[in-house]
Amino acid sequence: MIQHFLTLLDLSDVQAQTLIQRAIELKAKQKAGEIHEYFRNKVMGMIFDKSSTRTRVSFETGMVQFGGHAIFLSPRDTQLGRGEPIEDSARVLSRMVDIVMLRTFDQENLERFAEYSSVPVINALTDMYHPCQLLADVQTYVEHRGDIKGKTIAWIGDGNNMCHSYINAARLFDFKLNIATPTGFEPDTNILQAAGDRIMLTTDPAQACQHADMVTTDVWASMGQEEEQAQREAAFASFQVDDNLMKLAQKDALFMHCLPAHREEEVSATVIDGEQSVVWDQAENRLHAQKALIELLLNQK
Numbered sequence: 001m002i003q004h005f006l007t008l009l010d011l012s013d014v015q016a017q018t019l020i021q022r023a024i025e026l027k028a029k030q031k032a033g034e035i036h037e038y039f040r041n042k043v044m045g046m047i048f049d050k051s052s053t054r055t056r057v058s059f060e061t062g063m064v065q066f067g068g069h070a071i072f073l074s075p076r077d078t079q080l081g082r083g084e085p086i087e088d089s090a091r092v093l094s095r096m097v098d099i100v101m102l103r104t105f106d107q108e109n110l111e112r113f114a115e116y117s118s119v120p121v122i123n124a125l126t127d128m129y130h131p132c133q134l135l136a137d138v139q140t141y142v143e144h145r146g147d148i149k150g151k152t153i154a155w156i157g158d159g160n161n162m163c164h165s166y167i168n169a170a171r172l173f174d175f176k177l178n179i180a181t182p183t184g185f186e187p188d189t190n191i192l193q194a195a196g197d198r199i200m201l202t203t204d205p206a207q208a209c210q211h212a213d214m215v216t217t218d219v220w221a222s223m224g225q226e227e228e229q230a231q232r233e234a235a236f237a238s239f240q241v242d243d244n245l246m247k248l249a250q251k252d253a254l255f256m257h258c259l260p261a262h263r264e265e266e267v268s269a270t271v272i273d274g275e276q277s278v279v280w281d282q283a284e285n286r287l288h289a290q291k292a293l294i295e296l297l298l299n300q301k
Ligand code: CP
Pocket: 051, 052, 053, 054, 055, 056, 125, 133, 258, 259, 260
């Protein structure tokens, strides 16, 4: 059976730890100008049903650094966008390319694609999860502060795809996660319950931030929820990560945001542009962490 990466939980604990260390190594190689074309002539198919800056550029750049190539496929230009079944697209594409990444709406569509694909498939964001981002986030934490195991992370805002991936990361990397969401915007109950008592759920951002080693947030309206923007702005008004909230966390707490960010909505400019923020390292690490992921998936027997 092929190993795919549809959620973080497709990785074993050992694979996850090894991947983070490998991402750090690959970053060092890149910085040293060391050529590491381990995957010459390998091709990645990149299917985007939603917009992207970081994900597209990091995967495409990663494949080039590995000596391979990536093909950007949008529904505007492909038969997928004109209704060719996912199963057929998966069978055809995977006979040509060596690995596929897919950014789409339903997790179920991603799973269906993977079921019919003869090559590894990567979740590059769905409505349910964003696991690639978590690899970069954990790498960033480890680089700045060492092991994330046993640490306390505060998630402030929407119980969305990023929040779900943080819950899975808490299981995989064994950290505590305090989640503060407004009533009605909680994460999925099944995902939450599976993570057990590592998770504390509250409607009070201040409670979630108490003694946290890291604070993170995300947009209030995700891609596909644009029409709910105004209603969400009202519901999340008291959930902005600002200096007062950061003061409740540990003195050396890091601030992360997967980006794109809306300053003065989910985060104040003083926090995202302040000294505790590591968002640019976090964004860069998408490249290195995903290269480690590509390597893991392409090297599988
Ligand atoms: N964080 C993230 O996935 O960014 P993009 O939407 O720009 O890919």
